Amino acid sequence: MRIMLDHPLVNAVIRFDGERILGVSLSGDHDDRISEGVPEFVRETVLKMERLLDGEMVEFDLSRVDLSVCTPYQLRVLRVVSGIPWGSTMSYGELAEAAGGSPRSAGSALAANPFPIIIPCHRVIRSDGSPGGYQGGTELKRILLKKEGAL
Structure with a gap:
């Protein structure tokens, strides 16, 4: 449904x-x-x-979120991301270090996040402080981060 x-x-x-x-x-x-x-x-x-x-x-x-469709690496990434507090961000590099793997593989795992907003992948940004990509578009990511006081 x-x-x-x-x-x-x-x-x-x-x-x-x-x-x-x-x-x-x-x-x-x-x-x-x-x-x-x-x-x-x-x-x-x-x-x-x-x-x-x-x-x-x-x-x-x-x-209540069905994570069974996620790969083991994606699960590690999503668990780290789900722990990023409101108003905070983490770079793709920091995420990769916490979950294992490279910044690019961490970004790929986030791009396939089956639960955007619920698992706050919008809180992961580039190391230069720019938003980076987002399933809902870069502008939505920027708006969400501003609403959270993270930008």
Whole structure:
């Protein structure tokens, strides 16, 4: 099943089953909406995503996120990234050092992050302080970092 997050900054599609969130796409242009059949944990996640996009500090329950599609290296990267606090950033090089691998491989793992916003890959930036790439676009990444006070 899936549900649409319709926010002025981005449209996102959140895929889920009865137990877990299966993925988030920031390029969604579907018109599915929150309905009565959506589990409470999914509703809460969508509301937290909206609050984060509005600039509010939130914490996500990662126990409901299905990480089984991730490679072992991607799991290491996403675990490190999920620990980056609100208002903070980490460079791709620092991430690579913490997770093992190269900055390029860390960036590739983030590019394939199936849970953008929930796992805050927007908090990873280039070593020169510039935002770098993001699934939702560089401008959205810049906006999120500014809302968090990290830029």
